[in-house]
Amino acid sequence: QVQLVESGGGLVQAGGSLRLSCAASGIIFSINTMAWYRQGPGKQRELVGYITSGGGTNYADSVKGRFTISRDNAKNTVYLQMNSLKPEDTAVYYCRLGTMTNYWGQGTQVTVSS
Numbered sequence: 001q002v003q004l005v006e007s008g009g010g011l012v013q014a015g016g017s018l019r020l021s022c023a024a025s026g027i028i029f030s031i032n033t034m035a036w037y038r039q040g041p042g043k044q045r046e047l048v049g050y051i052t053s054g055g056g057t058n059y060a061d062s063v064k065g066r067f068t069i070s071r072d073n074a075k076n077t078v079y080l081q082m083n084s085l086k087p088e089d090t091a092v093y094y095c096r097l098g099t100m101t102n103y104w105g106q107g108t109q110v111t112v113s114s
Contacts, residue, residue: 002026002103004095009108012085016112020080022095022105029071033098034078036069038091038110050099051078063089085112 008020022034035050049059051069059067068081078095090112097103 002097004097004103004105006093006095006105006108009093009110011111011113014085014087014112014114016085017081017083018085018110020082020093020095020108020110022078022080024076024078024095024097027076027097029076030073034069034071035096035099036078036080037094037096037104038089039094039107040088040091043091045094047099048080048093082110085110087112087114 003025005023006020008018012018031053033050033052036048037045038048039045047060048063049057049069051057051071057069066084071078090110092107092109094107095105
């Protein structure tokens with residue numbers, strides 16, 4: 001049974017940083033691409049970025065240079081380091097197994113105040 005559990009969300013001022021974690025179980029974590037998505041208020045869910053099994057990363061233009069995705073295969077965990085946060089980054093952040101599966105975490109709220 002696949003489980004993805006996010007943590008690390010919270011309230012932060014603009015310009016601040018947060019690190020989200022997503023712990024995975026029920027999969028062979030190291031061979032899978034892992035992705036982060038977000039859904040802001042009144043918006044559609046969008047891809048933030050992903051990391052491949054080999055460690056390659058890809059990011060949405062809106063977060064390039066500010067967000068970094070990394071993984072620790074020994075801990076079955078993927079991370080989203082968010083720096084220089086802006087109010088428009090306010091959203092529920094979700095991790096997902098790959099970019100095509102129906103396996104999602106429950107989400108964690110990130111609120112950036114101006």
